[in-house]
Amino acid sequence: xxxxxxxxxxxxxxxxxxxxxxxxxxxxxxxxxxxxxxxxxxxxxxxxxxxxxxxxxxxxxxxxxxxxxxxxxxxxxxxxxxxxxxxxxxxxxxxxxxxxxxxxxxxxxxxxxxxxxxxxxxxxxxxxxxxxxxxxxxxxxxxxxxxxxxxxxxxxxxxxxxxxxxxxxxxxxxxxxxxxxxxxxxxxxxxxxxxxxxxxxxxxxxxxxxxxxxxxxxxxxxxxxxxxxxxxxxxxxxxxxxxxxxxxxxxxxxxxxxxxxxxxxxxxxxxxxxxxxxxxxxxxxxxxxxxxxxxxxxxxxxxxxxxxxxxxxxxxxxxxxxxxxxxxxxxxxxxxxxxxxxxxxxxxxxxxxxxxxxxxxxxxxxxxxxxxxxxxxxxxxxxxxxxxxxxxxxxxxxxxxxxxxxxxxxxxxxxxxxxxxxxxxxxxxxxxxxxxxxxxxxxxxxxxxxxxxxxxxxxxxxxxxxxxxxxxxxxxxxxx
Amino acid sequence: xxxxxxxxxxxxxxxxxxxxxxxxxxxxxxxxxxxxxxxxxxxxxxxxxxxxxxxxxxxxxxxxxxxxxxxxxxxxxxxxxxxxxxxxxxxxxxxxxxxxxxxxxxxxxxxxxxxxxxxxxxxxxxxxxxxxxxxxxxxxxxxxxxxxxxxxxxxxxxxxxxxxxxxxxxxxxxxxxxxxxxxxxxxxxxxxxxxxxxxxxxxxxxxxxxxxxxxxxxxxxxxxxxxxxxxxxxxxxxxxxxxxxxxxxxxxxxxxxxxxxxxxxxxxxxxxxxxxxxxxxxxxxxxxxxxxxxxxxxxxxxxxxxxxxxxxxxxxxxxxxxxxxxxxxxxxxxxxxxxxxxxxxxxxxxxxxxxxxxxxxxxxxxxxxxxxxxxxxxxxxxxxxxxxxxxxxxxxxxxxxxxxxxxxxxxxxxxxxxxxxxxxxxxxx
Numbered sequence: 001x002x003x004x005x006x007x008x009x010x011x012x013x014x015x016x017x018x019x020x021x022x023x024x025x026x027x028x029x030x031x032x033x034x035x036x037x038x039x040x041x042x043x044x045x046x047x048x049x050x051x052x053x054x055x056x057x058x059x060x061x062x063x064x065x066x067x068x069x070x071x072x073x074x075x076x077x078x079x080x081x082x083x084x085x086x087x088x089x090x091x092x093x094x095x096x097x098x099x100x101x102x103x104x105x106x107x108x109x110x111x112x113x114x115x116x117x118x119x120x121x122x123x124x125x126x127x128x129x130x131x132x133x134x135x136x137x138x139x140x141x142x143x144x145x146x147x148x149x150x151x152x153x154x155x156x157x158x159x160x161x162x163x164x165x166x167x168x169x170x171x172x173x174x175x176x177x178x179x180x181x182x183x184x185x186x187x188x189x190x191x192x193x194x195x196x197x198x199x200x201x202x203x204x205x206x207x208x209x210x211x212x213x214x215x216x217x218x219x220x221x222x223x224x225x226x227x228x229x230x231x232x233x234x235x236x237x238x239x240x241x242x243x244x245x246x247x248x249x250x251x252x253x254x255x256x257x258x259x260x261x262x263x264x265x266x267x268x269x270x271x272x273x274x275x276x277x278x279x280x281x282x283x284x285x286x287x288x289x290x291x292x293x294x295x296x297x298x299x300x301x302x303x304x305x306x307x308x309x310x311x312x313x314x315x316x317x318x319x320x321x322x323x324x325x326x327x328x329x330x331x332x333x334x335x336x337x338x339x340x341x342x343x344x345x346x347x348x349x350x351x352x353x354x355x356x357x358x359x360x361x362x363x364x365x366x367x368x369x370x371x372x373x374x375x376x377x378x379x380x381x382x383x384x385x386x387x388x389x390x391x392x393x394x395x396x397x398x399x400x401x402x403x404x405x406x407x408x409x410x411x412x413x414x415x416x417x418x419x420x421x422x423x424x425x426x427x428x429x430x431x432x433x434x435x436x437x438x439x440x441x442x443x444x445x446x447x448x449x450x451x452x453x454x455x456x457x458x459x460x461x462x463x464x465x466x467x468x469x470x471x472x473x474x475x476x477x478x479x480x
Numbered sequence: 481x482x483x484x485x486x487x488x489x490x491x492x493x494x495x496x497x498x499x500x501x502x503x504x505x506x507x508x509x510x511x512x513x514x515x516x517x518x519x520x521x522x523x524x525x526x527x528x529x530x531x532x533x534x535x536x537x538x539x540x541x542x543x544x545x546x547x548x549x550x551x552x553x554x555x556x557x558x559x560x561x562x563x564x565x566x567x568x569x570x571x572x573x574x575x576x577x578x579x580x581x582x583x584x585x586x587x588x589x590x591x592x593x594x595x596x597x598x599x600x601x602x603x604x605x606x607x608x609x610x611x612x613x614x615x616x617x618x619x620x621x622x623x624x625x626x627x628x629x630x631x632x633x634x635x636x637x638x639x640x641x642x643x644x645x646x647x648x649x650x651x652x653x654x655x656x657x658x659x660x661x662x663x664x665x666x667x668x669x670x671x672x673x674x675x676x677x678x679x680x681x682x683x684x685x686x687x688x689x690x691x692x693x694x695x696x697x698x699x700x701x702x703x704x705x706x707x708x709x710x711x712x713x714x715x716x717x718x719x720x721x722x723x724x725x726x727x728x729x730x731x732x733x734x735x736x737x738x739x740x741x742x743x744x745x746x747x748x749x750x751x752x753x754x755x756x757x758x759x760x761x762x763x764x765x766x767x768x769x770x771x772x773x774x775x776x777x778x779x780x781x782x783x784x785x786x787x788x789x790x791x792x793x794x795x796x797x798x799x800x801x802x803x804x805x806x807x808x809x810x811x812x813x814x815x816x817x818x819x820x821x822x823x824x825x826x827x828x829x830x831x832x833x834x835x836x837x838x839x840x841x842x843x844x845x846x847x848x849x850x851x852x853x854x855x856x857x858x859x860x861x862x863x864x865x866x867x868x869x870x871x872x873x874x875x876x877x878x879x880x881x882x883x884x885x886x887x888x889x890x891x892x893x894x895x896x897x898x899x900x901x902x903x904x905x906x907x908x909x
Contacts, residue, residue: 037576039789042535043563044548050529058522063529065551075529082526085605089612091522120545121570128572141729180730185838262519264623265655265664268830271909330524352525391831391866393845398866398907400843402835420836422843424866424905455625455653456515456527479835479868 003049003072004157010076011053012159016083018054018097019076020158022306024349027116029149033127035135035142041120048349053079057094058086059330063350098332098340100309102161107303109169110296111198115149118199123147126207127175133211134177139219141185142178147171148194148449154302162308170194170299170461171202172449177215179222186419188218189404191240191386194447194461196297217405217417224406226420227382230477234381234409235423236374236470241403243446243464244387246362249427250282250289251462253396254316254324255343256331257355266455268394271427272322274335280322283431288363289317291326293342298359299447299461300345306353309342316360320432328355347458354454361445361465365437371468374436376412382421382476383407383414389422400424402479423476433474438467484510484532485632485644491534491552492636499561501538501568503638505580507765508534511631512597516604519623521612528601536564542577543568578792581767583640587753589762589770593671596648597630604628607652607677614681615656618688624654624666633761641767647759649889650675655848656688660909661861663687663827663849666709668889670759687827690858691849696906697862703823704901705816705853708885710846711893713829715749715804717842718871721834722775724784728794733840733872734784741779744875748807749776751800759889760802770802779875808884808894814856816880816897822854824862824901840870845907866905874898 004021011019025047032040048065053076060083064075087094127145134143149171156164172194178187190210195201237245252258253270261269272280283289293300293311304310307329315323327337328344346353375383386404393399406418425433445465453460488508495506510532517525534557535548545567549556604626615622630648635641651668652675665684669675706714727734734742743749751773753760763769766788774782783799791798813825824846832844846864853859882895 037574037789038544038571039576040546041544041567041571042546042548043567044535045559046550048550059524059526061525061527063527063531065532078528082528082601085601086516086523086526088605089518089521089523089609091520091524095522095524119570120567124571142731178731185729185731260520261621261623261657262524264519264621264657264662265625265653350527350529350531352527354525389833389835389843391833391843391845393864393866393907393909394830394847395907395909397909398845398864398905400866400905422835426908455517456513456627479839479841 003067004155004163006069007051007072007076008157008159010073011080014076014080016053016055016080016159018159019052020156020308021049021051022346022349023049023155025153026348027151029116031123031127031147033131033145036128036131038124046348050349051075051079053083054097055080055083056087057090057096058083060086061352095330096333097329099338100160100307100329100340102158103304103308103310104163105303106165108167109196111169113199115169115171115199116151130175130207130211133208134215137215137219139179139222140177140215141180145175147173156308158308160308164304164308166302166304168196168302169198170196170447170449171199172447173202173207175211175214177218179218181222184222186218186222188214188221189386190214192446193243194299194449196299196301220417221405221419224417224419226418226478227476228478230475232473233476234378234470234472235474235476236378236381236383236409236468238385238468239444239466240386240446241384242362242466242469244390245401246289246360246464247357247448248390248392249396249399249430250316251357251360253427254326255355255357256325256327256335259325260331260334267453268396271395271397276322278321278323281320281432282317282322282428283320284434285320286365286437287317287320287431287434288315289360290363291316291341291358291360293358295359295463297445298463299449300356300359300463305342305344306346307340307342307344309340312342314341326355326358331355345460347460351458354458356460357451357462359463362437362469364440364443364467367439369436369438371438371442374438374468374470375409375414378409378470379411381409382418383409384421396427398426420479421476422479423474425474430471430474433471434469435472436470440467442467484530487552488532488534488634491557492634494554494557495536495561499538499565501540501565503539503580505537505767506534506636509631509633511629514601514604514628515625516608517625518608518612520621521615523608534560536560538564538568539577540568542573543571544574544577545571576789576793578788580637580639581641584769586643586762586769589753589760591670591759591761592630592646593648596628596650596670596672599628599650599672610677611654611681618658620656620658622654622656624652627651635763635767637767643763645762647761649759652680654684656684660693661688661691663691667887670889687849690851691861694850694861694863694909697852699865699903699906701900701902703820703897703899705813705823705825706896706898707825707827708887708893708895710826710829711806711896712887712891714832714871715806715893717832719785719801719804721837721840722784724786724796725790727784731837733838734781737781740781742781743776743779743872744878745779746878746881747776747875748778750774750805751803752805753802755805755892757886758803758892764800768798768800770800773799803890806884806893809881811880811882811897813882813895817853818856819879819897825851825853835868840872841868842871843868863909864907865903867902868904869902
């Protein structure tokens, strides 16, 4: 049975202005090992479909797990009825949708070895070896390993005659060693984020070697000093750390739904309002933020978004100036755009697609510059690696970040480890303080797989990246 | 709703009959949901549907595996059993393995209301229409969400535990904004007949009318009145770290503090199965039965959160945070303002994160309306702050408590007047 056509025909018969259906099967394997005890081992499968109907400038959405003509027709009618009711409290004179056409296409994440084809025993064996490696150090009292593998198989059809067959995969390994002394406890983690790659990526990582490194740095960190009171200092931020900073302070503020106030009650709004487009100095002239949903192993790369809009690449910030937003078919018309940038994504079949951050990265520096050269060029500063505490206000202006590992830089050298370091800044002070970015040889990506947004909450995913960058004159100090 | 309950119980019977595992836990349920989201005075998103789920955890000896599906066909159940059992066979023995829960007396708690379950799409939209009309009357814009849920949750184990809980919830949240004035109210109930939209709109209007264009205030330690919603915001994060295992492993500030007066004397935090207004699931997802718990009694730590694994390892009872209650006092906000020379009133807290787990230091911001008061009266609205605080230490600085109020359907908390709250930065709005 061609349920896709059946659903779209039913929507047309009812008089929908637009409709689409997403049939989605999501497989998630989540394994969590703590001190060699497997605390969580789940292989979950969610399968169903969601139908969106657009009528009189308003949306209706209904979902179901029963695949029959009767159930699908009922679900279409429910979505249609909801859209009709929603139109009673229309947004302005009603929403409009940006122009789009239909596509017939397939997309598959670029993986060689499907992580779901790897025997569970092999995964557990690797996780135990990593755990044991970290626990061999006496000061390491807690060792954890979280491994997530996910596959989404999606069939999409719309009344624009789109037919899309999309399969995406990602893997995310995270492990942490915690060193405990009588006075303190400190952790160090291996976190590269999620990558839309196959198991071949895991095999290339040498995780056991990395486990030794993580354990050694956790011990180093627990015995390290902190800094005193907050002072204006130079910061060097590695790409993994910076991925979180750009996610919070560039990615979210440039989601157009937030700019329009659609998230006002929960996630918040944005200071980066439309009158600032193409004039606001978001960062220094060497700061270029690229939105790229065509990025090879990007978590937001899926060929098309859940509006059926093709993946694209564009500048969010160009030469330091706010250039564009991430948009959807429903949000783009509010700023006069004829076409969407394709940022509408849902997590599961039962989720309504929402305006999401695209894959977003800081373009590497154009002049040759290595991390060692950048450190050598820094007289006095703090190098932060990895991700730690993070908190930002609901307009995305004021923020405070920690990190995973900290090093004091003196006279061009890493002189000692530090701990409990935080920095505070705001948009645009922070990105305007960038005076050096390492070149493309040192570009690294980090896939965010747990971006919480929306009501009901959804867990979105996208990839960020960059190369080691230097920020001048930022408020940095020890906590409290 | 009976059709879903019957289908889930029938699926559980099928699993019991077909699994070959030495031990198992079946966890299943359904939720019928209606989510109506509105923004800038119009509905932007509107979702309806029923979700079902069935998870199976199995053990062969101490080798465990688990799987979950969201459909209940025979084919799906066969796959569920196969996946969980295959995983267990390929697993290695868990050194902290705990057998499934035995039969227990489960407290009889009514978490379900027909009035909530029968709430129609048209009723929900009409409620939102009132909120939008109110906002338009103030030349403002309102954004928020109305949500209606009803469903059921079951657990069955090989060792005899068997429970079913019917539940329902209606929740409504809204933020009203005009220029640089914005504020929010929210609440949830299990019985829609106890929900009062008029009272909520009035509360929103009162908060809104008290605000004006905010001006920046200085940072530093100063007295603060945290309104109940703000108190609840930090309590969730307190409980997240309030784990006995973390304390015993030396990872939190609560290490070695059981039985000690570690919090302030005015602070009592508990969970109760006797509060009829609160939604109280009678058992947790891993079959821990809800009971009355004093987490903190007049500053003394009596219990911390303990899961079944650690309960066995440490030889202590497991527990379950079914709801949260902070005992209140009788001090009104007007009286609190007179107790100190000046201070700050905070409606809500936002983006709370750990800064130093061992010390218990957290950071966050204020949100949705901040006021400066002096000589017993509100003087002006001020811009938002960033704060860094240690929650247990903060409770030692509680000067007064308001009456404990139902804030969400699972929490009852008071306003607090706290001395020396640590504001470390200001925002531009």
